[in-house]
Amino acid sequence: MTPPVDHQSVEQLRSQVQQLQGELNHVAEELRWPPSRLSWTEHAIYGAALGACGAAVALLANVLLAPLAGTHPLELIRAYLTFPLGSEALALTEAAPHVVVGHGGRDGPATAEAARQAGASELEAAGD
DSSP, rough: OOOOHHHHHHHHHHHHHHHHHHHHHHHHTOOOOOOOOOOOOHHHHHHHHEEEEHHHHHHHHHHHHHHHTOTTTTTHHHTHHHHOOOOOHHHOOSSOOBOOTTSSSSOOSBBHHHHHHHHHHHHHHHHO
């Protein structure tokens, strides 16, 4: 013999199960990865981070592989220095250390020694 079934308690338990399933679905929706939508700031941050990583890898590859091509490893950096220094950046060699980037540009001195000499000549001219 089967025990008597209380239909009211069974229905109550079914409604509790449905309520719990609804709560679980809501939590699962919040925890879903990857998110269905990214904001524009997240796209910008991720893009900038990936771009910086890609640029670092490209520069490292250029520095490591430039000697195979017979060029100086930092030739690319010298080319990038043409933006702030102009064509004088291409004339920079290992014999001209201590480049003063904020001092000079196209018309001024390109090395620290040239800047010192220019400053000394200005002082002599002011003293006369």
